[in-house]
Amino acid sequence: xxxxxxxxxxxxxxxxxxxxxxxxxxxxxxxxxxxxxxxxxxxxxxxxxxxxxxxxxxxxxxxxxxxxxxxxxxxxxxxxxxxxxxxxxxxxxxxxxxxxxxxxxxxxxxxxxxxxxxxxxxxxxxxxxxxxxxxxxxxxxxxxxxxxxxxxxxxxxxxxxxxxxxxxxxxxxxxxxxxxxxxxxxxxxxxxxxxxxxxxxxxxxxxxxxxxxxxxxxxxx
Amino acid sequence: xxxxxxxxxxxxxxxxxxxxxxxxxxxxxxxxxxxxxxxxxxxxxxxxxxxxxxxxxxxxxxxxxxxxxxxxxxxxxxxxxxxxxxxxxxxxxxxxxxxxxxxxxxxxxxxxxxxxxxxxxxxxxxxxxxxxxxxxxxxxxxxxxxxxxxxxxxxxxxxxxxxxxxxxxxxxxxxxxxxxxxxxxxxxxxxxxxxxxxxxxxxxxxxxxxxxxxxxxxx
Amino acid sequence: xxxxxxxxxxxxxxxxxxxxxxxxxxxxxxxxxxxxxxxxxxxxxxxxxxxxxxxxxxxxxxxxxxxxxxxxxxxxxxxxxxxxxxxxxxxxxxxxxxxxxxxxxxxxxxxxxxxxxxxxxxxxxxxxxxxxxxxxxxxxxxxxxxxxxxxxxxxxxxxxxxxxxxxxxxxxxxxxxxxxxxxxxxxxxxxxxxxxxxxxxxxxxxxxxxxxxxxxxxxxxxxxxxxxxxxxxxxxxxxx
Numbered sequence: 001x002x003x004x005x006x007x008x009x010x011x012x013x014x015x016x017x018x019x020x021x022x023x024x025x026x027x028x029x030x031x032x033x034x035x036x037x038x039x040x041x042x043x044x045x046x047x048x049x050x051x052x053x054x055x056x057x058x059x060x061x062x063x064x065x066x067x068x069x070x071x072x073x074x075x076x077x078x079x080x081x082x083x084x085x086x087x088x089x090x091x092x093x094x095x096x097x098x099x100x101x102x103x104x105x106x107x108x109x110x111x112x113x114x115x116x117x118x119x120x121x122x123x124x125x126x127x128x129x130x131x132x133x134x135x136x137x138x139x140x141x142x143x144x145x146x147x148x149x150x151x152x153x154x155x156x157x158x159x160x161x162x163x164x165x166x167x168x169x170x171x172x173x174x175x176x177x178x179x180x181x182x183x184x185x186x187x188x189x190x191x192x193x194x195x196x197x198x199x200x201x202x203x204x205x206x207x208x209x210x211x212x213x214x215x216x217x218x219x220x221x
Numbered sequence: 222x223x224x225x226x227x228x229x230x231x232x233x234x235x236x237x238x239x240x241x242x243x244x245x246x247x248x249x250x251x252x253x254x255x256x257x258x259x260x261x262x263x264x265x266x267x268x269x270x271x272x273x274x275x276x277x278x279x280x281x282x283x284x285x286x287x288x289x290x291x292x293x294x295x296x297x298x299x300x301x302x303x304x305x306x307x308x309x310x311x312x313x314x315x316x317x318x319x320x321x322x323x324x325x326x327x328x329x330x331x332x333x334x335x336x337x338x339x340x341x342x343x344x345x346x347x348x349x350x351x352x353x354x355x356x357x358x359x360x361x362x363x364x365x366x367x368x369x370x371x372x373x374x375x376x377x378x379x380x381x382x383x384x385x386x387x388x389x390x391x392x393x394x395x396x397x398x399x400x401x402x403x404x405x406x407x408x409x410x411x412x413x414x415x416x417x418x419x420x421x422x423x424x425x426x427x428x429x430x431x432x433x434x435x436x437x438x439x440x
Numbered sequence: 441x442x443x444x445x446x447x448x449x450x451x452x453x454x455x456x457x458x459x460x461x462x463x464x465x466x467x468x469x470x471x472x473x474x475x476x477x478x479x480x481x482x483x484x485x486x487x488x489x490x491x492x493x494x495x496x497x498x499x500x501x502x503x504x505x506x507x508x509x510x511x512x513x514x515x516x517x518x519x520x521x522x523x524x525x526x527x528x529x530x531x532x533x534x535x536x537x538x539x540x541x542x543x544x545x546x547x548x549x550x551x552x553x554x555x556x557x558x559x560x561x562x563x564x565x566x567x568x569x570x571x572x573x574x575x576x577x578x579x580x581x582x583x584x585x586x587x588x589x590x591x592x593x594x595x596x597x598x599x600x601x602x603x604x605x606x607x608x609x610x611x612x613x614x615x616x617x618x619x620x621x622x623x624x625x626x627x628x629x630x631x632x633x634x635x636x637x638x639x640x641x642x643x644x645x646x647x648x649x650x651x652x653x654x655x656x657x658x659x660x661x662x663x664x665x666x667x668x669x670x671x672x673x674x675x676x677x678x679x680x
Contacts, residue, residue, distance in 0.1 A: 066378075066424035067417050068385035079413045156288075163290035164386070174293060187300045195289045195297060202288040345527035345586075348488060349541040349593060350517040359540060363531045 020176030035101030064103020261327025269335035315387030334369035474649030520590030528574030580611030
């Protein structure tokens with residue numbers, strides 16, 4: 001193989017790469033925060049008979065879970081263009097990720113909620129707790145433990161999927177990598193470093209999640 | 222070595238290409254799921270049976286495949302192959318990368334399947350006089366595989382959706398358009414909706430089917 | 441004959457069997473009673489080589505169980521074992537559960553294996569359950585399946601590890617009935633059990649285990665009805 005590896009170019013551009021990584025992180029975090037909020041609403045809509053809202057919730061969840069992420073991003077970026085809505089690459093990717101996260105998390109929350117035996121609620125009520133107290137002290141804390149791990153996975157998924165931003169010109173990690181390598185043609189080196197960065201970010205997120213869970217859930221479940 | 226052009230406009234001219242690409246999705250998915258599952262069963266089994274060291278080594282390697290975005294893996298693989306001087310078609314490259322990617326996830330699925338077989342089953346089988354290999358083949362394997370169906374289906378459905386990416390990359394390589402133009406017109410919407418419906422129609426029935434099987438098995 | 445000579449067994453630092461000497465002749469029924477942690481189940485696991493021993497010897501029909509040269513899989517064909525948790529193979533029918541080992545271990549033909557399996561299933565009273573999956577049966581039925589499964593290998597000895605302890609009370613009787621049948625047919629059995637009255641009724645010998653040694657051993661009329669040692673009396677007063 002007569003390919004010479006030149007790593008200097010990459011290291012000179014590290015600050016910009018890291019800037020890209022930062023964008024990756026904050027678009028993922030935002031998509032999780034907003035997605036979670038919407039997911040709660042969707043889960044509630046699905047579990048109760050709210051006519052119109054329940055229908056929307058069901059449709060949202062099924063579309064989000066059964067179509068590719070790339071499709072969502074293209075829809076947000078190109079598709080909405082047909083309606084005259086021109087989103088920046090960042091907002092397009094963010095919207096797509098929010099849409100998908102909301103869908104997946106809604107199912108996660110619904111499953112988590114349903115997995116808690118009804119007897120927990122009756123026991124709380126028979127101790128004299130109000131409905132609000134029963135949820136606040138007994139039901140929701142247990143739910144949280146069950147959805148914590150899936151939520152972590154969803155977050156990692158968001159980080160990895162944000163890489164599709166490269167296809168719509170977004171300046172997250174992959175997009176930046178692409179831009180930098182096209183200036184210097186050191187494709188392999190740049191993308192190898194990008195891969196390493198993604199790996200490190202993922203590992204960091206998983207490690208933090210585990211440490212946090214140890215603090216939060218001492219010895220439970 | 223060509224720089225990859227990744228920004229493309231979409232227009233009606235592209236429909237033919239897109240439909241080919243979308244059909245290729247089916248082939249690539251099926252291939253990746255089949256190959257990924259077979260390799261995944263082997264790896265999952267090895268990991269479930271081995272000692273700490275081997276398990277950790279294999280685990281770390283698979284972990285890398287699961288922690289780097291698919292698109293990055295595709296780019297790296299294609300570029301690397303190109304640099305070696307033996308460029309292969311983007312669909313071939315995509316199939317290989319997707320198969321390995323699937324294998325990484327399937328390995329995890331099958332490993333936990335095999336590990337979930339209660340140890341008491343092993344003891345019962347050995348007490349009847351079954352050898353270690355007989356226990357593995359007649360008891361551990363069948364029981365382990367039955368319990369993984371839901372997770373397996375979950376991974377398979379993800380792969381079907383991820384294959385969209387492979388088709389698109391392949392398609393863009395075919396086009397080799399320039400980086401600057403990002404045009405948004407009426408046409409992409411219709412195409413996009415069509416593609417979306419295509420994936421939905423494949424994925425939704427399968428996941429419903431999977432849920433039904435899950436319910437049956439739980440009974 | 442099963443000849444257990446000065447067996448010592450430890451799990452890490454914890455010594456569980458501290459020098460056990462025991463002989464079980466062909467056709468004898470030995471019951472082992474004692475509190476939890478006294479080592480009784482562990483002894484059974486050592487007899488069929490699921491657990492190793494640190495010192496002493498276990499000799500089954502002249503074969504040293506723990507000798508490196510001994511083919512343990514072979515040996516286990518002579519020693520049928522039934523556990524507290526029945527461990528039915530969930531992916532096989534009742535008939536397949538019982539016929540599997542004869543077919544693949546003893547290399548019998550499918551038909552021969554099925555013949556034997558059916559015979560033993562009828563023996564334990566499961567004649568109408570051949571094509572049912574074990575998870576659809578009660579614990580008592582699954583335990584009888586476990587017995588039939590072990591019997592289908594035509595063992596010379598049967599080892600029972602607290603086989604009724606995990607059963608609902610009303611299901612215990614059917615399992616003990618099966619054991620009575622085996623005893624009447626002359627099967628050599630070692631039963632680790634909490635069912636003291638059953639032990640008194642069927643055994644030729646009873647051994648009381650306490651903290652890893654045999655505190656007292658003898659015929660049931662002595663050990664259970666008329667114990668000599670303090671510990672034995674104490675134990676029996678707690679359980680009877």
